[in-house]
Amino acid sequence: MAEKRHPLTDEPHTLTANKHPHTAISAGGLLIALGIIYGDIGTSPLYVMASILKNGRVPDLVEASLVLGGISCVIWTLTLQTTVKYVLLTLNADNNGEGGIFSLYSLVRRRGKWLAAVAIVGGASLLADGVITPPISVSSAVEGLRAVYPDIPTVPIVIAIIAGLFVVQSFGTQIVGKAFGPIMLVWFSMLAILGGMWIVQNPAILKAFNPYYAYELLVKYPSGFWLLGSVFLCTTGAEALYSDLGHCGKGNIRISWTFVKSALLLNYLGQGAWLLQHQGQQLDGRNPFYALMPSWFLLIGIGIATIAAIIASQALITGSFTLVAEAIRLNMWPKVKLNYPTDVKGQLFVPSMNRLLLLGCIAVVLYFRESVNMEAAYGLAITLTMLMTTILLTAWLLAKRVAKPLVVGFAVLYGIIEGAFLVANMAKFPHGGWVSLAIGGTLMAVMYVWLRAHFIKRRLTDFVKLEPYANKLIELSNDGTIPKYATHLVFLSGAERASEIEQKIVYSIFQKRPKRADIYWFVHVENTDQPYTMEYKVTEIAPNDVLRITFRLGFRVEQRLNLYFRRVIEELVRNKEVDITSRYESLSKQNVTGDFRFVVLEKFLSVENELPFMEKVVMQAYFYIRQFIASEVQYFGLDTSSVKVEKVPLIISAPQNVTLTRIR
Template identity: 80%
Template sequence: MDAKNQHSAISTAGLLIALGIIYGDIGTSPLYVMKAIVPGQIDPLLVYGGISCVIWTLTLQTTVKYVLLTLNADNNGEGGIFSLYALVRRRGAWLSAVAIIGGAALLADGVITPPISVSSAIEGLETLYPGIPTVPIVIGIIAGLFLLQSFGTQIVGKAFGPIMFVWFGMLGVLGVNGVMHHPEILKAFNPYYAYNLLVNYPGGFWLLGAVFLCTTGAEALYSDLGHCGKGNIRISWVFVKSCLVLNYLGQGGWLMSQQGQQLAGRNPFYELMPEWFLLIGICVATLAAVIASQALITGSFTLVAEAIRLNMWPKVKLNYPTDVKGQLFVPSMNRLLLLGCIGVVLYFRRSENMEAAYGLAITLTMLMTTILLSQWLRSKRVPLAVIGLFVLVYGTIEGSFLVANLIKFPHGGWVSLLIGGILVSVMYVWLRAYYIKRRLTEFVKIDPYIEPLKELSADESISKYATHLVFLTSAERPSEIESKIIYSIFQKRPKRADIYWFVHVDTTDEPYTMEYKVTELAPDDAFRITFRLGFRVEQKINLYFRKVIEELVRNKEVDITSRYESLSKQHVTGDFRFVVMEKYLSVENDFPTVEKIVMQAYFYIKQFIASEDKYFGLDTSSVKVEKVPLVISPVREVALERTF
């Protein structure tokens, strides 16, 4: 089966995985959406209009935009805003800003989702035990979830699918029960009720901010495309959407049975449950909320790993706790998310307060996805009229959601925008600093230095630095090398070695590329190895380099036996030593203002993260990190006078 068919293949296991991985966020939205739409007196116009808005939002936003259209924009089977950016980034440098805003907003959403999902579930206990302190329980569950991340989620993940199947089945059954109490609620399928709410109900338009909560998890369908495949997502979505719509209709049926009364803090979701089932329902809801949180945490880790390889995030340590493809653990992001989630719980305390912070950031992600998707459609030569219609329709829908969500800003929306703003700043600084450093790195032709390298290798008057000396180089052309590396070999301290290796890592726009190319610069004296690794591939350069050497030895292309006479007789393999050039900000600089701020911020952040040798997976016992000055622009004139 080829990759394309495999990506579209449908299986029972795949459908269960899809239920467990990607529908946690959107699947737990019935816990809080209707409570947010109808906060006070129960009005038929509000109930019918609110449910109609939810049904058509799920249809237009989730089904049409994401399930039917966006899933087609896969990058070798992988999805998500950075995968989409990798597909279209050659169409304009400005698209990096779009990807940064979208990615940062998605990460900010990951700080709000666990608190609101778990709080909404746990607050159901108040129906049985009034006055129970929910905040400590919520913090305990969230802290436990984050502490488990370092062990990987392979074992727990196998249980996610069946649990979510039970959850959606419960949503559907409860929904049918609620509809039977007020069958007229089925009229909410008519979009007229949505129009009537937005136009004729006082402040109706601003309720879109609450309606939007029903589709916040739509971006996860696309982000987790690589885990499930578009075929499994599309089939499972039919079941998921049916259960969601039934539950919203059921909540509407119960609300209409209470017409004219005040909701008074009650949650329509739990009111659908018979009293004997309430504790069971709360337990299932809590499990579903934990799974929703897990999906956002895993998605955040993947997003950060992709951002690193696209030069949009500091090169922080990445761990791979299991052998499952794509599963990783980012310790620094895990700590930041944990602190962020606990801070949100302590600040807002109640799920209804968190609703104000939730949704505002994710509308920005969806708008950015729409922009990138329009560029992808252009690359596929879709007629401009069709692209224009797509941008008009979804620009209007998502723009309306964004404007409606802005009313949340003073009530808590500023929290998600503040978090997103900080993340945007870090991403901007890192990407801008990458381009500044690349512009100012001086490259020289390597050919004039081949003979000197051979002579240095044979010069026994200089003590040998290593048998094999390996430099990481950023030079994209095999014919070039950084002048700093030449300086390090010949001048800083002459580094005599039997064989010089220059290793370059090229990150591709495809997710899982794993290729290498060997260029012989001087027989038995100098080689260059270029690795082409996908933006989702773990950077285990030490391991990959060793595998390449083994291949070269098998093919008799290189002899790695030590050239010390006594060791050569014993056929002892020579030692390998890596040299990593780490830049620091030189004091000899005359900065343009913007670049000064960017580079100062860059080096400030850099002091809190691990060095590059750890990121590249190098064996620290055989690595030499050399500090080299980064001179942005030397001071042109120095007012210095000689005195006699």
């Protein structure tokens, strides 16, 4: 018996063909989770305590209240923010096994248009964080070499590592990714062992588990509240736990987080134990993380830290690609070219975003030069992302009909926690925080323009009923006085209803240049809120003469219309629903298949417009940005040899009062 295959992809058809399988708990899954998810949060011990001490009352002076309070704040931030909010609560808000702020938005967007603004702020802030994370992670690791080589120039080394990291993105990370898990296992084991060694020597640091020390630091220590900006750095990678849900599954994430959190706490406590032994001393720029290492192990430890920092950067880069792909399907980002370098489901490469991130990371390294300076820019943007996730999660809890007192309690608790972090991080604004906000603000502007322009165009695009034109299309097809344009003529349509078509398409077929064809195809792509939907529907407007195909594709499905359209045609031919043999008499006798030609209508802003000021600004910005991005032909994966692009004017609001006076 022949194996049944999926009609769109020609892959074996299974019950899970339309959804991403939720990864089962396994040793392999746990190892993969270590490599994919925890790079950012796992490398935070490199700089968190150094940042807290730097921002103390007397910078670099070791004070017992500062050490115990700082460690206590870290412990309870990891517990409340990462464990409770993300690992226990947010992971439940999965979209067919997928996570991330745009997946969460897809689940709740019908509850209010204003939630789009929340998703835009959160998504843009997360992308901005992607420009800061690679420089600070790699710089923090490489600067450890100064303990051995005090005068070594670190900036060229950091730029070289980051440049190499972005260059390899186009090849995919399937092979490299298999090594991530074991390396991160070594990294977290090293964190735990180094920390444990010092805790044994000075167990007094265990008092930091008492939240009173955190309270004392924030309330009684001079400027203690503003240290939250440094404390927050310990949880900046928490959003990745949710964003990468689809790669590992919530079970693997929850179990592996137990190990990761234990390793992180041991290391933080170990750094605290070492610091307590140096009370009253100036650190003079020494990083307490590297101070835990025996001298013979220092170079090895720096090497492992550098590799872990690279993995942290890699995870955030690929996460940014996924975020952009999701934003495109939600009409929040230009339809840029997407590549799929490997066969791994969900792995993709966005060339334009890769270039932007590379330039942004190099600019950050050259501007700040030192990781301690980058800390001023780091954390502010991701605080906004976490706040936006809290708002969307509150909407999701309400949609799930969770008891309102519990929902209100959640919103108030995390509103206060993240609001406090945001206020504390705002102190970083004049010292470099403006960089991440400027990057995030630019990205928010692009997302706003794209989404607003989408709604403006959709609202004012003229649609007409397709059925009245069916007979006219058949007559045109049989009119031998008009040269045949193509055997099969395929138009991409934005009409959501199968019974409608854009007026511009009718104009293109009958008036701009009569386009005679044997069969007219109208293809519409509908993006679903589920990540991996792959469905299609065929509507016969006129049997074997005028047909419409509607593809329902998930927001993480690659747009390969050439392939999908061909698969559907093969299915229709097998079922004898359509005859694609050429209707030229000489070719029909030989059963020659006719040619297929796609027509893509590319709009431009007509000069015949009178727009309100804001809509004019939005549309001008929209068409300006479009000059620098790939065309729809590339985005939809169409074969350029069989595509005709037609320019059509977009008249959004025509002038109403035009008075001309005839003179003689």
